[in-house]
Amino acid sequence: DLEFIVTASEWEAFLLENNLIKQFKPRYNTLLKDDKTYPYVKLTVKDRYPKAVFTRRPEKDGALYYGPFVPGWQAKKNLRILQEHFRVVTCKDPLDGSRLRPCLYYEMGQCYAPCIKGRVPPDQYAAVVEEARLFLEGRTADLREELHGRMLAAARRQDYEQAAHYRDLERAAEFLGGRQAVARPGEGHWEYFALYGGGEAWVIHGFVVVDGKVVDRRRWRFDQVELAGEDLLAAMLTRLYGNASVLPDGVVVSHEFQDLPLLERFLSERKGRRVRVLRPQRGERAALVATLVENARLEFDEHVDPSTVLGPLVESLGLEGAPRRIECFDISHSHGEATVASCVVWEEGRMQKSDYRHFNIKSVEGIDDFASMAEVVGRRYTRLLEEGGELPDLVLIDGGPGQVNAAHAALVRLLPDPPPMAGLAKREEWLFRPHEPAPIVLPKESPALHLLQQIRDEAHRFAIAAYRRRRATARIASPLLAVPGVGPITAKKL
Known part of the structure; x- marks a missing residue:
């Protein structure tokens, strides 16, 4: 059976909810174990x-x-x-x-x-x-x-x-x-909270700032949470301050949520004077929130299973499940000189550097990133099939629709049912699927997007390193080595 209580206003319902949770401690309250x-x-x-x-x-x-x-x-x-x-x-x-x-x-x-x-x-x-x-x-x-x-x-x-x-x-x-780090000039007791996560996993970091100094740090991790991130932040703050005897003069949050005005009124009623709840867009408070977000991201990356944050990719890219292995390709050259490609591998939360490969592009003259991408993808998976290697759950291309379509065409020639593929274009940071011009736009703060960016950036770094080595070798090599029958010793004598 379902019981309900009618209240005169949303504000009364907000207070009643807080009191009932503290009174009955519902079994499936996601915050019970944390407070x-x-x-x-x-x-x-x-x-x-x-x-x-x-x-x-x-x-x-x-x-x-x-x-x-x-x-x-x-x-x-x-x-x-x-x-x-x-x-x-x-x-x-x-x-x-x-x-x-x-x-x-x-x-x-x-x-x-x-x-x-x-x-x-x-x-x-x-x-x-x-x-x-x-x-x-x-x-x-x-x-x-x-x-x-x-x-x-x-x-x-x-x-x-x-x-x-x-x-x-x-x-x-x-x-x-x-011993405390300076946060920002000013007086009073302020508390800062930043949210980071996605899917069912979230991390919240907090700073207590008094008279411009960070005097305390707080951290919470949540797994298997069915609330949206903003709702989780609102619920956590309500429970935290519902039990606190010392309330701050103000609260700063990284995300705006629907009950923000209600939380401000709730704190003001408990403290006996106004308590401001802010989500700053610029200035020193926003800078401190950004620091908190970065701290939360680092803890999230260290302690949270990456598969729990890849949920947005499953639906957006039509995957059967969260990818366990991702292979990413990038092209590097300078005006068509010494073109090289890289392939880096991410598997179960870690970059597998022993599986990295770089390729010297052989069939392309001048600047043609599309043809270069098709060549490296074809060579990579031809070799993988010959050796009986493991195919990835997702192929990630550093580039937009042109690079993705060229790579997909090369893959289809080898595999009638190829693994899913997507391209991550720089600047806009949009995802593109093969032969679909409309981009997939993930939120800028999405952990899934951040993970793909990290993999893409690693492929870019590895490609640049390989390109620099090849360019250096080409520039110091003797042109006599191109003459048939002339080896390094003969070229040195000449």
């Missing part, structure tokens, strides 16, 4: 002596929750920093003053021992917790300014031991903040 176990750092600010503890379940108990941290070890790393540099309590001992002797952390200078009655005044410890809060929120500039002021005040009181402590803490805060 149920990520850890947080909990700061119990309501306690007389607050603690910083590791938790995986935020609650409405008056505490501050920082996170979720992706990967999870970052939460434990931050707890260690809070203990070593700020002396915030991170243990599970009760802080009721019942302990008689301080623990080892106190002896190591990593705790104020509020577990012992009268050891540290509550207001002094509260100041330490405030410093820790500034650190967790990434506001290291504010923290260093506060610590510097306390150092000077302690020095004026001639409390040099305390002044030295604040000095060391200021240096630690400067180090922790200085």
Whole structure:
């Protein structure tokens, strides 16, 4: 049976959906595995002596929750920093003053021992917790300014031991903040997200930027997702911020999605003031998003099975399935001189350099890329058939309709049922099928297109390298070698 709830507006439906997902945790929710176990750092600010503890379940108990941290070890790393540099309590001992002797952390200078009655005044410890809060929120500039002021005040009181402590803490805060790369000038807490992928596989990368510095990095990978990429990004952000206790002043995304205004309103309602959600087209924010996209692409290429991103090619090129082996051809020459061709092989996600071949064009005089392409394709597959080699699932040609039609004609003469073929034309980056003038236009951000471009560019590189070697050999060779009966030794004597 199907149950539904009627709401007064799209906005109410948006909030209801978020609440129901968190309440019932549907079994097939694609985001469930990515947000149920990520850890947080909990700061119990309501306690007389607050603690910083590791938790995986935020609650409405008056505490501050920082996170979720992706990967999870970052939460434990931050707890260690809070203990070593700020002396915030991170243990599970009760802080009721019942302990008689301080623990080892106190002896190591990593705790104020509020577990012992009268050891540290509550207001002094509260100041330490405030410093820790500034650190967790990434506001290291504010923290260093506060610590510097306390150092000077302690020095004026001639409390040099305390002044030295604040000095060391200021240096630690400067180090922790200085390790972050500068993102863009400005103030406030902004979070950036970039989406990359295709088919059922996607990668999302995020930066947390505070006062112009990247203070955190987040990463998510999704497999077997039935949502469109933009919808996945919207759903992930809704779930992420639905559980967060600290919300940013603004969010920057790489892709625009239908619920973007609703997400902006959702964040603004939760924060109590406006939170902007932007998709920049130019400027420094757009440059940072481009950096995130490139990071996401690199992780996608490294960890995601390439066959999952070739789905658009299956339908566009009429393939029986995602290609496992692709062979790509390119022609290189200079005004018809020393024309060579290359064949490179991509198989199951990797370039198979042991299968690369280059060909010196023999039957073509001058500039004729069409005839040169026909020759190299004919020679390649004649040899392959004679040796019983494996045919590719897709033949890729560096060129437009002319090169593709010439190569296809040569292949048909050898094989009545040849493997599928397509050409990838430079400049427009359009795909062409044999004898079909209309191009196939894949989105510029398509991972399938990017993969074909990488294979095509590798064929181009290999062809140029072979052409340069042949040209160099031809230019230093003696014309006497063309005389019948004259070999290298005789030519050298002459």
